[in-house]
Amino acid sequence: MIDRRAFLKSSGLALLASGLGGCPLFLGRTAQASAGPGLFQRRKTLVCLFQRGAMDGLAAVQPLADSQLQRVRPSLTLSAARNAETQLRDLDGTYGLHPALDPLARFFDEQRLAIVHGVGSPVATRSHFDAQDYMETGTPGVRGRSGWLNRAVGLAGHEATPFQAVALTPALPRSLFGPENALSIAKLEDFGLHVRGADLAQTAGQSLEALYEQTTRNLLGEDDALSQAGREGLDAARLLQESDLRNYRPEHGAEYPRTKLGQSLRQIAQLIKLDVGLEVAFAEQGGWDTHVRQGGPNGSFARQARDLAESLAAFWIDLERHHDDVTVMTMTEFGRTVAENGARGTDHGRASAMFVLGNGVAGGQVHGRPLVLDPDALEDGRDLPVTTDFRAVFAGVAGPTLGIADDRTLFPDWTGERMRLVG
């Protein structure tokens, strides 16, 4: 594997040494000219959205006219009818989409959006922390391994670049933790060193680079994680200086919500268009832990759902030129109780639903086993049982998108089969 730093230096971007901090514009232009298309081999991008707090899959994609559901969820169940603002959007005669998710309905109609229902983990923990941990490592019941997306980056086997795997989060999520290069950036524009004067900026950059070349500290003789992360940070900062990030204009009239998720997706779109070799992007959205007053067409669930749908729709519209190369997948740690609780909310449950969006996606369908909501069919008498292992979905999406064949390395200890979701 080519060393990524040697790669950068050979690319001509090393010219941008003084770009740390006050980057002279002419240097940026020079580098752009020399950096043209083909600098990075064309790759597909997998965008993962983690809905933290556990999305209520039964509220997002509801079985239509289910009397059992109406009985145990009096304040949450909606009916399917013409008014898309307040009622379910009938997807296939069996399921209806929550009205706040309506911006996604057209993608379902265009057969680009697939829904998988009844997805979850074989380990029945109802702890957010454990369930997120297991889902992000892809090893239910086992702790402390690398993140599944980090392994995916390794299995894709392409030459490493600083922006191969990027999380638009302040801290690297567990999904991306591991030996492969991964970067977390809270905000692209602020990514870099702020030093007055281009010459001093250059000296600062060179000095820090020299310091982070130290690799001697690790007792096991491995490359020291601190040094490696520091060097990659400096390289990546230099690379971003070439683009005019602040004045980014989304295409085709796409309007991203001014939410954390909306802004994350906007920046992922920028990175994709910059063609810097992005293969795995990660964003997250909190606030799905709707224990209290979850609400119907409005309320705390609807607010989250609207943000998700509007952000995702804007992203898809903005990226029209790249539709063949981008796949989006949502995930959430578990579902919620079938019955609503005393606070008109729902508690931690088991299975939930996931969304997959892309041109190659087997869209326009709700995948997974049909939901049965009789009390006898529920897990522990209260929760939607898991009928699809989340790893079948992850492998079914990441495998074809990133060109990964080895599911046994992607998900150690898993013997299941991929779900056919991406052709």
Place this chain on the structure above:
Amino acid sequence: MRVAVLLLAFVAVPACAQPSEQARVPMSTPISAPISTAASVADLQASRMPYVEAGLTEHEAAAHLLNRFAYGPRPGDVEDLVQQGLDAWFGAQLSPGPDPSELTRHLERFPSLSGTPEDLAATYRRNGEILQEARSRGLIGRQVTANSEEGRAIIEQLREERGYRNGAEVIRDLMHYKLARAVYSPYQLQEVLTDFWYNHFNVELLPDVALFVRDFEASAIRPHVTGRFEAMLRATARHPAMLIYLDNALSVAPEGTRTEAPRPRRIPGGLSGVNENYARELMELHTLGVDGGYAQADVEEVARAFTGWTVLPVRRYQAAMVDARGRQQLDRLVNRPGIVRDGFFLYVPHYHDAEPKNILGERFPAGGGIDEGERILGMLAAHPSTARHLARKLAVKFVQDDPDAVLVERLAEVFTATGGDLGAMLWAIVEAPEFWALPSMEGKVKTPMEYVASALRATEAEILRAGPLATALRTMGEAPYRAPAPTGYDEAGEAWINTGSLLARMDFGLRLAQGTINGVRLDLAALNQNREPESAEAALETYARLLLPGRDLDETLARLTPLIARPDFAERVRNAAPEARPDVIDGDRLDEPDRPRRRSSQAMRANDRSGDDTLALVVGVILGSPEFQRQ
């Protein structure tokens, strides 16, 4: 105009920052030999800390203590600690006194920090809350919004009449509370531990708990951090911040269940079921640990035992201050028979599940009332799984990210043998050879909070406004009081060693040293008693040793010297004309107080720009260096 010439105005004593070995030996030690031999042997007899066996000098040991049990050394701290004696210092840190008057005076500038939750509830209002009050007093109609002219007028009128302050100040003041205490408190260990235990019992700073967060830290956490775990556990369990954050305030016996007192006919919306959140986190996070040997059935039973542990609604309390009707309503609520009230904590018997319970193999007979919860807290605090869980967390915090199982077991034994004495566990850590061994000495990376606080301490920076620092911490991934899950922030380095967060740290170091972080003032020359080094090279060596005492800096210096000593360096400094300065990067404006803005760079001397810029660059690079990231 070479740097050296510019700096000649000052007495150049490059060696002044490194007193001779003899000079660093404590006055009381009557020897002149290198301290690693005779002095250490003398110390060995006195010290409970086996650092000599690990091959460390007393200075290195003192620096290690300051890096782990304080937010890093300020210039001179290592020498002072050696002077005081390692054991004496540690003992004193374990028995913190009241805040010194300078810190108290500093914090008094932020009014919300000296108020009880009752005071805060009386004083701080968001606009929406004022509007609601105006509506309920019939001063405006239901349809009036905060944006309408009438709405704005009534808000202004009530703010004036009743002296209401802006609710956002509470959050701004908290940022100051966190950073000023971490940087300035002489009881450093108390602050490090308070951060650790707050994180253990994490309550995220969300609007509904904002009034309670400082009190939660100040009354439920800080008084207990070197005392008994059980006392802290009990204090957190009753604290409104915890009861609200983990939803126990909403948890009531389900309809049809026998309760301790007859239910009222009308129950407020949202209060008709058991909420398991607190019960689960109590066992998983606060005590037993996720593998601590409890089942989902235990979670459900514990949740039932805590039904009726709730919070006096802040709105009710506020209404009682407004008029007689509000007072009567409050009296009716709290004077019901069987109600237990302690500040905002309420135990409400008619919401408490009175049925018998079976918890962790023990039988709880019917009608146990509030004592059931207290009994559970006692059981959990004394449980061997709790001992192991806390022992491991403390070992990860203070020794290494992947602590030795033998060490964890030893600490757990101390916990059990002493009835959960946290001070005894901390002594056991510094007495452990593992604490002084190489994997510990080199194995931990600072969290962002530790990094920022240690950089401010190392440079003796003055915090005028903490908002921009809180913003920097957020960029690094550790916004104060904002860990987004009951689990709190990660302690282990793997969560923090990532390219973006590290680059943010390098940027912070450079901006801090340049004086471009708003609200922070520092004087780099004063760190070295205004004796300016005679060259950039000398500045590097002097300041590296000032900022990183007790460390092996050979490699850092060897790598930096050629770059700093380059002949064209002075020219580069000169080229950095003032107009090339970037704008000061602002913090989150919401967090800013309304005092006049001031560019902290103005505080730097106006003349002598090149010397300042050299120093700023050198210090900035040191603060951004890998060595400064290590703890």
